[in-house]
Amino acid sequence: MxxxxxxxxxxxxxxxxxxxxxxxxxxxxxxxxxxxxxxxxxxxxxxxxxxxxxxxxxxxxxxxxxxxxxxxxxxxxxxxGPDKYYFDHLKSLVDWDRIAKSKLKIVVDSMHGCGGYILEELLRETSCTVQTVRGNPDPLFGGINPEPMMPQLESLGEVVRKSGSHVGLATDGDADRLGIVDENGSYLNTRQTLSLLLLHVYRNKGWRGAVARTYSQSLLIPRIAEKFGLRLYECPIGFKNIGELMLENEILIGGEESGGIGLSRHLPERDGIFVNLLFLDLLAASGKTCTELVRDLWKEFGEFHYDRRDLHVAIATGKAVVEKWKSDPPKTFAERRVQDVGSMDGSKIFLEKDSWILFRQSGTEPLLRVYCEAPTQSAVAEIMAAGLRFVEQFQSDGVD
Structure with a gap:
């Protein structure tokens, strides 16, 4: 042992x-x-x-x-102690020489988890400038939940903006998930990150394979897969479901909404350290900012926005919300026609105009998670507000 x-x-x-x-x-x-x-x-x-x-x-x-x-x-x-083999392997999967010469200015946020100063040390001998925040390990994570998305990444966004950095790279408590902050300090959501990396590994690196997404991932993924003729798998939420696919199939890239992304050619596993390096590989290859990359993505495949709320409601309440959609769905929701209700994992309501909302009881915490995607921020706000009102009907003290 x-x-x-x-x-x-x-x-x-x-x-x-x-x-x-x-x-x-x-x-x-x-x-x-x-x-x-x-x-x-x-x-x-x-x-x-x-x-x-x-x-x-x-x-x-x-x-x-x-x-x-x-x-x-x-x-x-x-x-x-740690060996070098893992890091040598990561370098072999990206264009390390191009990253090393890119002069990217980077802020790393380890969220007091075990990602620590690993990325900074890995990039030390390159032309990149790297600053690590919240790099010291803390079993209480500085009083936050170490999930690399907003609002937990607001402080990373502020450092990126004030320092004039190109990008902020975050990892969660055990560094198998990641989060990206753009040059303006704004969060690059996981749907955008997965879509951009899919385009990168297919077009820039020439890799091939199937694509996998979990039930709460973006409509952008099937659009990209269809354009390139790639087989698409959709799984229940949880990267373990993508990992099992990887045991039997060559998965070009697979991702979940909560920041877990993996590629078969690396491991049947998500990896925040590797995928952050892969994102640097994309920035170095394109010579573009994160904002420019997202605009190019939207221009080619359509604009989408997203929101997620984690509601602290009783487990029985969360389950009642999910079951209500399965047993008695309305014909309209948020003044939009309900086209279908999916039940692969929770209850996912497909609305007209390329929009959807998903209600799902968390499998790891006593939370009801509500996810929403739509082509405009205003549409997301309208649909999410309707979703929160829907949940409030099931409890007397509102939602938190």
């Missing part, structure tokens, strides 16, 4: 499990959740999240009180 001598990213553990041909690995982390949700992430021999079959066997053994074999004398615990 080996134990790392410091807090370190989950994807590094996954990579080392596969490289060393280990039977598995364990990461103790709250991931992107509050500290109280600390738990075990089990990584299987193939370098990704344990499958439901593996997890079920572990739970069965725990419940039955089964104990492992008594360690033999040669099976003592070994304390080890």
């Amino acid at each position: 080996m134990i790392l001598d410091r807090p370190y990213p989950t994807p590094y553990i996954s990579f080392e499990v596969r490289r060393r041909k280990l039977v598995g690995g364990i990461m103790i982390t709250a991931s992107h959740n509050p500290p109280a949700f600390n738990g075990f992430k089990v990584k299987a021999h193939f370098g990704g999240s344990a499958t439901p079959e593996i997890t079920a066997k572990i739970e069965e053994n725990l419940q039955s009180g089964t104990r492992g074999q008594t360690p033999r004398p040669q099976s003592l615990i070994e304390i080890i």
